[in-house]
Amino acid sequence: MTTAVHWIPEADHIMPGNADIKRLVRKADAFEVLVRDWREVGDNEHVVTVNWPAEHDFYRPEPDAYGALLFTESLRQGLALLSHTAFGIPVAHRLGWERLRSTVAPAALRAGGETRFVDMRITHSEVSRRRMGSTFLTAHVEATRNGRRLGTAEVRYNAHPGAIYDRLRGSYADAVEAFARALPPAPPVAPTLVGRTNGHDVTLAATDRPGLWQLRVVTSNTVLYDHPHDHIPGMVLLEAFSQAAQAVAAPRRVCPMNFDTTFHRYVEFDRPCWIEAEPITRYDVRLSAVQDGGVVASCIVTSAPHMGH
Missing domain, CATH: 3.10.129.10 (Hotdog Thioesterase)
Incomplete structure (x- = not known):
């Protein structure tokens, strides 16, 4: 079991100079990056911590609550991060979702004085690598905020190298x-x-x-x-x-x-x-x-x- 923690300095947002984390979570705008740290806690099991923004016009359209899709964006960033760090999938590979099942507890979305840090325990039950370089993954996510259950998700997703992805996309590549x-x-x-x-x-x-x-x-x-x-x-x-x-x-x-x-x-x-x-x-x-x-x-x-x- 690995005890190292990969920590990104505390701030409301990642600052623009941190190009690596932006690349890993597939965001061009540094102020949309949510991930703060990640660590391995078992075989194919990791905890990714995200920091929800104090204010956000899109994901917090009402003053007293976040939108449920902020949880989805959090896990999207967490999975992208782990695919490249924990599982060694090249950043040049193209990631895509096949199936997503998610549920959020409404009370945990309240935006009052509670902590804005969310811990996502992510367990991969499948990491299947194919001969031509594609990888198919299934992840199970359990998220908590301030010790309270926030939500759960199951995501099946894939990663294709450029040659395969370009062939799949044809004129749209x-x-x-x-x-x-x-x-x-x-x-x-x-x-x-x-x-x-x-x-x-x-x-x-x-x-x-x-x-x-x-x-x-x-x-x-x-x-x-x-x-x-x-x-x-x-x-x-x-x-x-x-x-x-x-x-x-x-x-x-x-x-x-x-x-x-x-x-x-x-x-x-x-x-x-x-x-x-x-x-x-x-x-x-x-x-x-x-x-x-x-x-x-x-x-x-x-x-x-x-x-x-």
Whole structure:
């Protein structure tokens, strides 16, 4: 068992000079980096500590609570970090999610005087390396904040070397070119309908059919797109699913907390993507992202009553 702790100096944010940690967690903007330290505690078992920002317009849209997807972004950064450090996957490999199941305890998201440090205990039950260089991984995450259970997750993801990834992506392999082909975003729905205060953060555009929206790709939103991507990131789809769950519940206000998501294939920038919603119960919604007539991602979102109610 390793006792060394890899520590990043305390601060609200990583400072811009720390290029290594930005590269490891796949963020271009140093002020979006959450990871503070990580250590090995057993075979394929690590603890990654993140520091949630005191203020954040996107992940803390309300003054008294963080959004549940800040937990998802935290584990995304933690998994990227471990893939390159603990498991030796080259930074040049391309990471992608296949399946994500996550649940968050609403009370642990309160943004009062509690510590902003979150400990994520991450156990990898699968690290499967293929002959051509691809790796397939499954991680189980248990997170606590101030000793209180924050959330859990199970993530299946992969890492492909450039030669394999480029072959998979074909004409879309160049991220700069693919990113530049993004369709202009349609007008947003009312921000209050989807739990937002700023139209710049809205990922849905209205259609003439109830329960159907067009995905808005606002590439100038540097939280969701802080560097060019060759496809629409999974975090964007999760945000769209979260906003659609809010819209389905309207005029009731809810907090989307549980996500059971499968990413079926890459979602392209240069063609419309549609978000379809089918209510299951008062707090459960089945959601699909559809492009070119096929489902590219699917999710069941379970919400909790809004904490202010």
